[in-house]
Amino acid sequence: MQKSPLFITLEGGEGTGKSTLIRSLNDYFVSNGNQVILTREPGGTEGAEAIRDLLVKGSANRWNAMSEICLFYAAREDHITRVIKPALSDGKIVISDRFFDSTRAYQGELGFHENNVINCLEANIVGQCLPNLTLILDIDVNIGLARANSRNDDEGRFEAKKIEFHEKLRQNFLNIAKKEPLRCKVIDASQSKDDVFNEAIKHIASLRGDKNG
Numbered sequence: 474m475q476k477s478p479l480f481i482t483l484e485g486g487e488g489t490g491k492s493t494l495i496r497s498l499n500d501y502f503v504s505n506g507n508q509v510i511l512t513r514e515p516g517g518t519e520g521a522e523a524i525r526d527l528l529v530k531g532s533a534n535r536w537n538a539m540s541e542i543c544l545f546y547a548a549r550e551d552h553i554t555r556v557i558k559p560a561l562s563d564g565k566i567v568i569s570d571r572f573f574d575s576t577r578a579y580q581g582e583l584g585f586h587e588n589n590v591i592n593c594l595e596a597n598i599v600g601q602c603l604p605n606l607t608l609i610l611d612i613d614v615n616i617g618l619a620r621a622n623s624r625n626d627d628e629g630r631f632e633a634k635k636i637e638f639h640e641k642l643r644q645n646f647l648n649i650a651k652k653e654p655l656r657c658k659v660i661d662a663s664q665s666k667d668d669v670f671n672e673a674i675k676h677i678a679s680l681r682g683d684k685n686g
Contacts, residue, residue: 478561480603481677482572484649485610486642487631488620489662490669491570494610497670498677502566510560513570514548518555521548533633538580538587545576546594553602561602573599574607574657578645579631603656606680608673609646610662614639617662 481498483491495511502509515525524544528536536544549572560567573595581591618639650657658676660669 478564479566479677479681480557480561480605481566481568482574482604482607483568483570483610484572484574484578484607484646484657485662486612486614486617486639486646488617488622489610489612490620490666491610493666494608494669494673495568495570497666498568498673501670501674502568508563508565510556510565510567511570512552512556512567514552514572514575515545516548517552517557517569518548520551524548529630531630533630535630539590542576542580542587542590542594545580546598549573549576550598553598558602569604572604572607574609574646574649577649578642581645605656606676607653607657608676609650609657609659610669611643611647611659612662614643 483495485491499509499511514521515528516522524547528541528544528548557567557569576591581588614636618636647659650659660672660676662669664672
């Protein structure tokens with residue numbers, strides 16, 4: 474039986490295992506008769522994927538924080554309008570690898586001006602299209618970066634930033650979880666992938682008020 478729409482986002486620093494968990498959640502939901510849309514940010518649409526190339530490739534200092542915020546939100550507007558809202562309206566489950574919390578954590582903790590811009594864009598672009606549940610995968614930054622740097626791709630712009638950036642990033646995500654404990658649940662990503670998955674399912678089942686997810 475088709476379940477009600479559900480919007481789940483996965484967040485965390487580099488190399489926390491979001492992609493692995495998303496695949497497991499997709500298999501789980503599909504096996505239980507749900508229609509699932511897997512997506513990511515930046516990305517999810519043709520235009521947003523083009524913006525992704527601008528953001529995740531190149532040197533670490535290619536953009537300053539304000540430029541990144543503008544690019545991320547240009548991509549997010551297209552993503553929400555063309556993918557997320559239509560899928561939820563159709564009663565589907567949407568699982569996104571990153572969403573607005575990443576902008577908050579990566580760019581928004583830098584200063585008063587950046588936060589004001591993010592808050593304005595968030596109110597006008599995200600609006601009421603908020604995740605029902607955000608799973609924040611947390612891991613020691615050295616372990617996460619080692620995992621991320623072992624990937625054979627050219628999307629290493631953020632991984633190339635200094636260790637101090639990643640330590641602050643980790644704390645920023647934990648701070649978000651503390652501020653919004655009903656929506657955000659922290660999972661220890663140093664566990665086995667099965668343990669991470671089982672913990673995620675417990676949070677989803679609790680949200681939906683059932684034992685079967």
